Amino acid sequence: MRSAILALLHALAFLLFVRVPVAAGPLQTLHQFDWRFPGSTSAGTPYGGVITDGTKLYGTGFLGGANGLGAIYSLNLNGSNYQTLHSFGLAQGSEPESSLVLIGSTLYGTAANEFNTPNVTGTVFSISTSGSSFQVLHSFLNSEGSSPRPGLVALDSRLYGTTTAFGTNGRGALFGIDPSGANFQVTRPFTTGDGTPGSGGLTVVGERLFGIASGGASGNGEIYAVDPDGSDFQVIFSFPSQVLGKDPRGTMLLVGDRLFGTTYAGGTSNLGSIFSLNTDGTDFQSLKSFGGADGVGPLGGMTRIGDRLYGTTGRGGIDDKGTLFSLRLDGSDYQIVHHFEGGDDGGAPQSALMAHGNTLYGTTGGGALGYGTVFAVTVPEPSSLVLAILGIAGYGAIATRTARWRMRGSGSLA
Numbered sequence: 001m002r003s004a005i006l007a008l009l010h011a012l013a014f015l016l017f018v019r020v021p022v023a024a025g026p027l028q029t030l031h032q033f034d035w036r037f038p039g040s041t042s043a044g045t046p047y048g049g050v051i052t053d054g055t056k057l058y059g060t061g062f063l064g065g066a067n068g069l070g071a072i073y074s075l076n077l078n079g080s081n082y083q084t085l086h087s088f089g090l091a092q093g094s095e096p097e098s099s100l101v102l103i104g105s106t107l108y109g110t111a112a113n114e115f116n117t118p119n120v121t122g123t124v125f126s127i128s129t130s131g132s133s134f135q136v137l138h139s140f141l142n143s144e145g146s147s148p149r150p151g152l153v154a155l156d157s158r159l160y161g162t163t164t165a166f167g168t169n170g171r172g173a174l175f176g177i178d179p180s181g182a183n184f185q186v187t188r189p190f191t192t193g194d195g196t197p198g199s200g201g202l203t204v205v206g207e208r209l210f211g212i213a214s215g216g217a218s219g220n221g222e223i224y225a226v227d228p229d230g231s232d233f234q235v236i237f238s239f240p241s242q243v244l245g246k247d248p249r250g251t252m253l254l255v256g257d258r259l260f261g262t263t264y265a266g267g268t269s270n271l272g273s274i275f276s277l278n279t280d281g282t283d284f285q286s287l288k289s290f291g292g293a294d295g296v297g298p299l300g301g302m303t304r305i306g307d308r309l310y311g312t313t314g315r316g317g318i319d320d321k322g323t324l325f326s327l328r329l330d331g332s333d334y335q336i337v338h339h340f341e342g343g344d345d346g347g348a349p350q351s352a353l354m355a356h357g358n359t360l361y362g363t364t365g366g367g368a369l370g371y372g373t374v375f376a377v378t379v380p381e382p383s384s385l386v387l388a389i390l391g392i393a394g395y396g397a398i399a400t401r402t403a404r405w406r407m408r409g410s411g412s413l414a
Contacts (some may be wrong), residue, residue, distance in 0.1 A: 197211060287331030
């Protein structure tokens with residue numbers, strides 16, 4: 001009986017909402033980064049996405065700032081009042097690549113140090129939303145891991161992340177740290193069998209952390225789960241063949257009891273794919289294989305509004321500058337929302353989109369001025385009736401955790 005009711009609810013949601021085509025508004029370029037070194041303090045080349053406190057957007061530039069080593073920036077939701085909040089210096093790490101985490105009025109993030117700043121292999125930092133009180137909370141030693149590119153997540157009063165190189169076994173490590181900078185711990189060094197943590201961040205599911213890794217037993221990549229203290233590490237899925245996906249990228253999105261993610265390569269055309277699976281690793285489904293004209297090489301993961309997923313590809317589309325796309329949770333009804341042209345609209349997006357209401361915000365690494373953009377696009381907002389039906393049918397929860405803090409960031413609903 002329960003299965004019959006759920007089937008009916010899914011059918012109702014399909015008829016009420018997902019049959020309606022995506023009629024998104026035009027993409028709006030909110031800001032074009034114009035960094036020239038020396039002499040400019042603007043951020044440049046934002047590889048990470050943006051987050052919001054409801055009034056402003058916050059993000060990082062891989063390049064830019066007064067020292068050319070990257071910067072933290074803010075701007076209003078409509079694109080006005082751009083400010084460079086902080087320019088990175090040699091002792092602070094450099095080249096931040098990930099989105100920030102907002103807790104109260106404090107922003108937290110990581111700097112990857114891709115340019116090998118002497119004696120610094122990456123940092124964890126904090127800064128107030130006003131731009132004051134910048135602090136390096138931890139500077140990594142090679143023995144702890146280096147290049148914490150994927151960024152941070154918050155769980156039970158702690159911040160967690162991964163490094164992508166060095167560490168005890170040369171494969172990176174899982175770490176935790178208090179927001180004050182105290183109690184830094186490497187909770188699990190990754191081994192050869194674990195794979196190597198890639199550019200995707202961690203996803204919180206209950207009291208466990210889920211992540212992606214390249215390589216692994218199959219060589220195509222893996223999905224793992226681990227307790228925050230590093231115990232009970234499990235590879236819940238290893239990509240068995242290139243056709244099902246290779247080299248997972250981006251942070252996975254939790255919808256109900258299923259994880260949704262992307263691979264940079266693999267799929268039927270070896271141009272990337274979208275997948276989903278249960279949190280216990282069962283019922284893996286390849287939802288989409290990219291073919292070139294519809295996108296190539298997704299990097300940023302997925303974002304959800306209602307019963308639709310949204311994401312970007314870094315290449316492909318009409319001008320081979322990337323796409324912004326949408327599809328249903330079951331993988332059907334794939335649609336291109338925007339073909340990036342590489343001009344004022346930017347190009348080569350790499351980060352996840354952020355949903356604030358029914359508006360999607362994102363960044364690109366290219367554009368008319370050569371240093372990236374911040375953009376916004378408004379999509380249809382699902383009705384309260386549809387959301388209620390989806391919730392009853394098991395798709396209502398973005399995350400099933402009870403952490404005291406809620407992270408507002410790329411890939412999450414504000």
